[in-house]
Amino acid sequence: MANNQQTYYVPEQSKWPIVATVGMLLTLYGVASIMVSGSQGESAQGAWIIFSIGSLVMVYMLFGWFGSVIRESRAGLYSDQMDRSFRWGMAWFIFSEVMFFAAFFGALFYARVFAVPWLGGEGDKGASAMLWEGFQATWPLINNPDPEAYPAPEGVIGAWGLPLVNTILLVTSSFTVTVAHHALKENNRKKVKIWLAATIVLALVFLGLQAEEYVHAYQDLNLTLQSGIYGSTFFMLTGFHGAHVILGTLILIVMFIRIQKGHFTGDNHFGFEAASWYWHFVDVVWLGLFVFVYVI
Amino acid sequence: MSAVADTHAQDHHHGPAKGITRWLLTTNHKDIGTMYLIFSFTMFLLGGSMAMVIRAELFQPGLQIVQPEFFNQMTTMHGLIMVFGAVMPAFVGLANWMLPLMVGAPDMALPRMNNWSFWLLPAAFLMLVSTLFMEGGAPNFGWTFYAPLSTTYGPPSTTFFIFAVHIMGISSIMGAINVIATILNLRAPGMTLMKMPMFVWTWLITAFLLIAVMPVLAGVVTMMLMDINFGTSFFDAAGGGDPVLFQHVFWFFGHPEVYIMILPAFGVVSHIIPAFARKPLFGYASMVYAVGAIALLSFVVWAHHMFTVGIPIFGQLFFMYATMLIAVPTGVKVFNWVATMFRGSMTFETPMLFSVAFVILFTIGGFSGLMLAIAPADFQYHDTYFVVAHFHYVLVPGAIFGIFAAAYYWLPKWTGTMYDETLGKTHFWLSFVGMNLAFFPMHFLGLAGMPRRIPDYALQFADFNMVSSIGAFMFGATQLLFLFIVVKCARGNGEKASAKPWDGAEGLEWTVPSPAPYHTFETPPEVK
Numbered sequence: 001m002a003n004n005q006q007t008y009y010v011p012e013q014s015k016w017p018i019v020a021t022v023g024m025l026l027t028l029y030g031v032a033s034i035m036v037s038g039s040q041g042e043s044a045q046g047a048w049i050i051f052s053i054g055s056l057v058m059v060y061m062l063f064g065w066f067g068s069v070i071r072e073s074r075a076g077l078y079s080d081q082m083d084r085s086f087r088w089g090m091a092w093f094i095f096s097e098v099m100f101f102a103a104f105f106g107a108l109f110y111a112r113v114f115a116v117p118w119l120g121g122e123g124d125k126g127a128s129a130m131l132w133e134g135f136q137a138t139w140p141l142i143n144n145p146d147p148e149a150y151p152a153p154e155g156v157i158g159a160w161g162l163p164l165v166n167t168i169l170l171v172t173s174s175f176t177v178t179v180a181h182h183a184l185k186e187n188n189r190k191k192v193k194i195w196l197a198a199t200i201v202l203a204l205v206f207l208g209l210q211a212e213e214y215v216h217a218y219q220d221l222n223l224t225l226q227s228g229i230y231g232s233t234f235f236m237l238t239g240f241h242g243a244h245v246i247l248g249t250l251i252l253i254v255m256f257i258r259i260q261k262g263h264f265t266g267d268n269h270f271g272f273e274a275a276s277w278y279w280h281f282v283d284v285v286w287l288g289l290f291v292f293v294y295v296i
Numbered sequence: 297m298s299a300v301a302d303t304h305a306q307d308h309h310h311g312p313a314k315g316i317t318r319w320l321l322t323t324n325h326k327d328i329g330t331m332y333l334i335f336s337f338t339m340f341l342l343g344g345s346m347a348m349v350i351r352a353e354l355f356q357p358g359l360q361i362v363q364p365e366f367f368n369q370m371t372t373m374h375g376l377i378m379v380f381g382a383v384m385p386a387f388v389g390l391a392n393w394m395l396p397l398m399v400g401a402p403d404m405a406l407p408r409m410n411n412w413s414f415w416l417l418p419a420a421f422l423m424l425v426s427t428l429f430m431e432g433g434a435p436n437f438g439w440t441f442y443a444p445l446s447t448t449y450g451p452p453s454t455t456f457f458i459f460a461v462h463i464m465g466i467s468s469i470m471g472a473i474n475v476i477a478t479i480l481n482l483r484a485p486g487m488t489l490m491k492m493p494m495f496v497w498t499w500l501i502t503a504f505l506l507i508a509v510m511p512v513l514a515g516v517v518t519m520m521l522m523d524i525n526f527g528t529s530f531f532d533a534a535g536g537g538d539p540v541l542f543q544h545v546f547w548f549f550g551h552p553e554v555y556i557m558i559l560p561a562f563g564v565v566s567h568i569i570p571a572f573a574r575k576p577l578f579g580y581a582s583m584v585y586a587v588g589a590i591a592l593l594s595f596v597v598w599a600h601h602m603f604t605v606g607i608p609i610f611g612q613l614f615f616m617y618a619t620m621l622i623a624v625p626t627g628v629k630v631f632n633w634v635a636t637m638f639r640g641s642m643t644f645e646t647p648m649l650f651s652v653a654f655v656i657l658f659t660i661g662g663f664s665g666l667m668l669a670i671a672p673a674d675f676q677y678h679d680t681y682f683v684v685a686h687f688h689y690v691l692v693p694g695a696i697f698g699i700f701a702a703a704y705y706w707l708p709k710w711t712g713t714m715y716d717e718t719l720g721k722t723h724f725w726l727s728f729v730g731m732n733l734a735f736f737p738m739h740f741l742g743l744a745g746m747p748r749r750i751p752d753y754a755l756q757f758a759d760f761n762m763v764s765s766i767g768a769f770m771f772g773a774t775q776l777l778f779l780f781i782v783v784k785c786a787r788g789n790g791e792k793a794s795a796k797p798w799d800g801a802e803g804l805e806w807t808v809p810s811p812a813p814y815h816t817f818e819t820p821p822e823v824k
Contacts, residue, residue, distance in 0.1 A: 007818060008482065010403045013313060013321035017412035024466075025419040028459040032423075035525045036452050065408070081481060085405040088477040096469050096511045103515025103545055107530060115538035124608035131533060146534035150527075225526050229536035232528035236519070 009077045016065040023061050026054025070271070074263065083270055090274045094281045097244070101285055104240065108233040108292060112139050116229065119145055144228035153223035153231060159294035162213050166206050167290045173202035174283040177252070177276045187266040189259065196256050199279070203249040210242050237293055241285055248282045251275045311814045320415075323407035324814065325392045328414050330710075332389025333703075335417055337779070339381030340696075342425070344772050346374040351734075351768040353751050354761050367751035368436035369428065375439025379557065380464050381421050383691065386699045387560040388413075388471050391499050394706065395475060397805035397812060398493045400484030400821045405477035413471040420463035427453035427460075438749055440550070443531035443542035447523045454524060458517045465510045472506035475499055484804070486823035490584070493803050494577065497584050498563030501591045505552045505559075508595075513549040516542065540605055547598035555594045558658075558690060559587055561698025562629060565651040567803070568705050569633050572648035573640025574800035579632040586625035586632075593622050603674045612671040619669035623662070630659055645798075646720030650701035653693055653728055661689030664739065679749075682742025688735045692771075693728075700727070700778070705801075707785050708793030712811030715785040723781060726774040733767025 030051025037044040072078065114123070120137025121129030129135065132145035144150040157163065180195035217223040217234075225235050255275045258264065264272055312318045312327065319331060349370050353361045362370070392410065396403055404410045427434040432451035435441065446454055479500045483492070492500075519542075522528040529535025531542045570577045577583065599607055599615040633655050642648070664686040668674055677683060700723075707715050737760035742748075746757045753761065784790065796806040804823070808816050 008402050010407055010815075011323050013317065014323060014408045014411070015321055017408055018320045018415055020412055021415040021419050024416065024463065025423065028463065029423060029456075032455045032459045035455050035521075039525060040452065084481045085477045088480055089406055089409075089473050092473045092476055092507050093469075096473075096507045098511075099508050100511035100515055103512045103548075104519075106545060106548070107515075107519065107541055110541050110544060111536060111538070115533070115541060116536050118538075119533060119536065124610075125606055128533070141536045144529075144535050149532075150529055150535035225522065225528050227535075228529050232522065232530050232535070232537065236522065236528070 008079060009072070009082055011068075011072070014065075014068070016061055016068070019057060020061045020065065023054050023057030026050055027058055028054070030054050070258070070263070073268075073271075083268075086270050086274070090277060094277060097281065098285075101237075101240065101288075104233070104237050105288065105292065108237065111229045111233060116141055139230075141228055141230040150226060150228040151222065153217075153221050153227040155221045156223060156230065156234075157213055157217060157221075157294065159290070162209050163290055163294045166209055167286065169202050169206045169209075170283045170286045173199045173206070174280055176202065177279050181272065181276050184259075184264060184269055184272060185266050192259055193256070196252065196259065200249060200252050200256060203245060203252065207242065207245060207249065210238070210245075234293060237289055241282070241289055244282050244285070248275075248279050251278060322411055323403070325396050325404045325407065325410065326710075326812065326814065328404075328410050329389045329392030329394075331414050332385050332392055332417075335414070336382050336386035336389055336699075337782075339377050339385070339421065341775065341779075343374050343377035343382055344775060346370045346377070347768060348772050350374065351765040354753070355765040356762070357753055357755055357758050359752055362751070364751045365433060365436060368438075368749070369434040371749050372435045372438055372441075373424075373428070376424065376435075377421070378691070379439065379553070380461075381417070383557045383695045383699070384468065385417055387499075387502070387557070387695075388468075388475075390495075390560065390564070390699070390702050390706075391471075391475055393710065394805060395478055395496060395499060396482070397709075397808065397816060398496050398803055399479060399482060399487060400804050400817045400823065401478055401482035402815065402818045402820075404474050405482055406474050409470050410474050413467045413474065416463050416467035416470075420460045420467065423456055423463065424460040427451075427456050430456070440546060441520070442546070443520060443523070443539050447520055447531055450524070455521065458521045458524075461517045462514055465514045468506050468510045472503035472510075475503040476507070479503075484817070484820040484823050490581065491823060493563075494566035494580070494583060495560065495563035498559040498566075498587055501587050502556050502559045505556050505591055505594065509549040509552045509556075512545060513553075516545040516549065519545070540602070540607070543602050543605060544599070547601045548595075550601065551598040552591070552594040554687075554690070555590060557695045558698075559591070561654065561695050561702075562587060564698045564702040564705070565633065565654050567801075568647045568651040568701050569636050569655075571705070571798050571800040571802070572645060572651075573637045573642050575636055575640040576802075577632070578635035578638075579628070582628055583632055586628040589625040590622060593618065593625070597622065600669055600671075600674075603671045604678045616669055616671040620666065623666055626662055630655060630662075645704075645717065646715070646724055647701045647705035649721065649724045649728075650697045650704065653724070654697045654701065657693030657697070657732075658690060661686060661691075661694055664689060677742060679747055680742035681738040681746045681748055684748050685735050685738035685742055688738070692731050692735065697727075700724075703782070705798070706805075707782065708797045709805060709808075709810050709812055711786050711788070712793055712809075713785050713788050714791040714793050714797060715781050716790060719777065719781045719784075723774060723777050726777070727771055730767050730769075730771030730774055734764050734771055735767070737761075737764045737767075 030047050033047030034044045034051060037047055116137045116139060117123055118125040118128045119132065119135055122137065135145045136143055140156040142152050142156070144152050176195045176199040180192050180199065183191035183195060223231055223234070225231055252275055255272050258271065312324070313321070319327065322328060349362060350367065353359070353367055392404065395401070430451075430453040432453060434453055435446070435451065435457045437445040437450055479492070479496055519528070519530040523530050523532065529537040531537050531539045533539070566577055566583060597615055597619045599611055600619045603612055603615075644652070664682065668677055668683065668686055704715060704720055741757055741760050741764075744757065746753055793810040795809050797810065804821060805812070807821065
C-alpha cells in the first residue's frame with residue numbers, strides 16, 4: 001500500500017517565510033508608530049516610510065511565495081495527499097475567520113441584549129441606569145448615554161435600500177462563481193471566463209455601493225466610528241466584511257488571470273476551489289450582517 | 297530506517313544546510329522544532345528574570361528595589377512572556393519534533409508555512425519587549441489587559457502591544473493549522489484515529505482550540521485598538537458599550553487558552569507514565585474522550601473569571617456548575633494515570649519524576665480551581681494571591697513540568713546522547729522544592745487577604761512572602777542547571793543513546809535511530 005503512494009513533497013529551503021516575517025514586522029511596526037505619533041501630535045513621516053517598505057516587502061513576498069507554489073503545482077510535484085493538506089489548511093483557515101467575526105457578532109449581541117438595556121434601567125443590572133439619568137435604551141442606539149463624548153448619529157442605514165441590493169448582488173455572485181466552478185470541471189474554459197468575470201463585476205459593484213453607503217453615513221447621517229456602540233459595531237462588522245470582500249475580489253481576479261494563462265485542469269484546480277470557498281464564506285458572513293446589523 | 301532515506305537518493309534529500317541559512321530558510325520539522333524550543337527557553341529565562349524582580353521587591357514589605365509603575369510592567373510582561381513566549385512555543389516545538397515521528401510522516405504537512413509560524417514569534421516578541429524602552433513604559437495593566445485600564449488609561453505603547461499580539465495570533469493559528477493537517481492527512485497507513493499516540497490526540501484537540509479562540513483574541517485586541525485610536529466605544533459605557541464586554545470576549549479566548557497550555561502536557565505524561573511503569577496506559581479510549589470533553593467544556597465556563605464583576609445570578613450559577621463539571625473528565629485522567637502506575641514495575645528516571653510530580657501537583661492546582669469555581673466563595677478569593685497560587689500550580693508543575701518531562705524523555709532521541717541522570721534528578725528535586733516553597737505559601741497569603749499585583753503589602757504578610765521569594769530564587773536559579781544539562785547533552789557529552797533508550801517506551805519515534813536522522817519516514821511505515 002505504502003509503495004503505491006507518490007512521495008509527499010517536502011519543499012527545499014525557502015526564503016519566503018523569513019521575507020514575510022520581515023515584511024509583516026515592518027508593516028505592523030509602521031502602522032503602530034503612525035497611530036501612536038498621530039495621537040501624540042508628532043510627525044509620522046518616518047513611520048510612514050517603515051510602513052511603506054514593509055508593505056512592498058509583503059507584496060514582493062506574496063508574488064514570490066504564491067509564484068513558487070503555482071510553479072511546483074504545475075510541475076506536477078504535488079500528490080493527491082498534498083492536495084488534501086491544502087484542503088484541510090484552507091478549511092481551517094476559514095474556520096479561524098469565522099471565529100474572528102464571531103467576536104464582533106458577540107460584541108453586537110452583548111451590547112444589544114445586555115449592555116444597552118442595563119444602562120436604560122432594565123433587567124438584572126439595571127442599577128447602571130444611575131450613571132446617566134434619563135438615558136433611554138433603544139436600538140439602533142441614536143441617543144448615547146453621554147452625547148458630548150459620543151455625538152449621536154442623526155439616523156441609521158435602512159435595510160431595504162442599498163443593503164438589500166447588496167444582499168442580492170452577493171448571493172448572485174455566489175451562484176455565478178459556482179457556475180464557473182462547474183464549467184471548469186467540464187473543461188469549458190470560455191464559460192469559466194464569462195461566469196468568473198460576472199462574479200468579479202458583481203463584487204466590484206458591491207464594493208462601490210458599500211463605499212457609497214459609508215459616504216452617506218459619514219456625510220448625511222453623522223453615523224461614524226465615534227457615534228457610540230451602534231456606529232462602533234456597524235462599522236467594525238461591515239468594515240471587516242468589506243475588507244474580506246476586497247481580499248476575495250483580489251483572489252478572484254488572480255484566478256481570472258490564471259485561467260487566461262491556461263492554468264488549472266478539470267480535475268486539478270484546488271486554487272480555484274479555495275477561492276470559491278472563500279467567496280462563499282464572505283457571502284455567508286454578509287447574510288449574518290444583513291439580518292443582525294441591518295434588518296433586526 | 298536510514299535505509300529508507302537512501303533508497304530515495306533524490307538531490308533534495310541531503311542533510312542540513314550550513315551556517316545561518318539552515319535556520320533562516322529551513323523547511324525541516326526537526327530544525328523548526330529545535331528553534332521553537334530554544335526560543336521558548338530564552339523567553340522562559342526572560343520572563344523568569346522578571347519574576348525574580350517581582351519576588352525581590354516582595355521579599356520585604358515596603359518599596360525597596362523598583363517603583364510601583366515598573367513593578368506593574370514586570371507583572372504584565374512576566375505573564376505575557378510566559379504564556380505566549382515560553383509555554384505555548386515549547387509545546388509547538390515538541391509538536392514539530394514529535395508529531396511527524398509519531399504518526400510516521402516525512403515532515404509537517406505545510407513545511408514553509410511552518411517556518412513562517414516560527415519566525416513570526418521572535419518578531420512579535422521583539423515588538424513586545426521593545427515597549428519596555430518606549431515613552432510611558434511597557435504595558436502595565438496585567439496580562440489580562442482589562443479595559444478601561446488598557447484603553448483609557450493605558451500607556452502609548454499599548455498600540456505596539458496590540459500588534460505584537462496580532463503577530464503571535466497569526467503564528468499560533470498557522471502552527472495549529474499545520475498540526476491538524478499533519479495529523480489528519482499524514483498518518484502512516486493503518487494508524488486509525490483510535491490508534492494515535494496520546495500526545496498526537498491531545499495536540500489535535502489543542503490545535504482545534506487554538507484555531508477557535510486565537511481569532512477571538514485578535515478580535516478583542518482589535519476592539520481595544522479602535523477604542524484607543526479611532527474613538528469607538530466598545531468598552532466605554534458613555535457610548536453604550538461596556539467594560540465588562542471586554543472581559544467576556546477576553547475570557548472566551550482565555551479559558552480555552554489555559555487548556556491549550558495543559559492538554560499537550562497531559563499527552564506527554566500519558567506517554568511517560570506507561571513507559572516507566574512498564575504497563576500500557578490505563579483506559580486509552582476514556583483518556584481520549586476526557587480530553588475532548590475538557591476541550592468542549594472549556595468554551596462554556598469563561599465567566600468563572602468574572603464572578604465579582606457584576607454578572608446576573610443565573611450567569612453565576614451556570615458558570616459555577618459548568619466549571620465544576622470539568623472536574624469529572626479531569627478526574628478520569630488523574631485516576632487513569634494512577635491506575636497505570638498501580639502494580640507497575642516502576643523506575644524513577646528524571647522524566648518519570650517530573651511526571652509523577654505533575655500528577656500530584658497539578659491535582660492540587662485543580663482542587664484550588666474547584667474552590668475558586670464556587671461563586672459565593674470566590675468573592676473572598678478573587679484577585680488575591682490565592683488565585684496566583686492556583687494558576688501557578690497548574691502552570692508550573694503542570695505545563696512546565698510537562699515540558700521538562702518531555703525534554704528529558706526525548707532528549708536522547710533528539711541528540712543521540714543520554715542526559716546526565718544525576719544532574720537531571722538534581723534539577724528535578726531543586727525545582728520541586730523551590731516551586732512548592734514559592735507557590736504554596738501564596739495560598740495562605742491569598743486566603744488571609746493579600747491582593748495580587750501589588751508591590752507593597754501589610755506587615756502580617758511578611759513571613760510568607762519571604763519564604764515565597766526564597767523558593768522563587770531557588771526555582772529560578774535551578775533552571776540554569778537545566779540549560780547546562782541540555783547543552784552538555786546536545787554537545788554529545790554523555791553516554792550514547794540507543795534507538796529506544798527506555799525499555800518500556802512505545803511508539804514509532806523509537807523505531808528510528810538516535811539521533812533521529814534529518815529526514816525520517818520518507819516512505820510511511822505500516823502500522824498494524
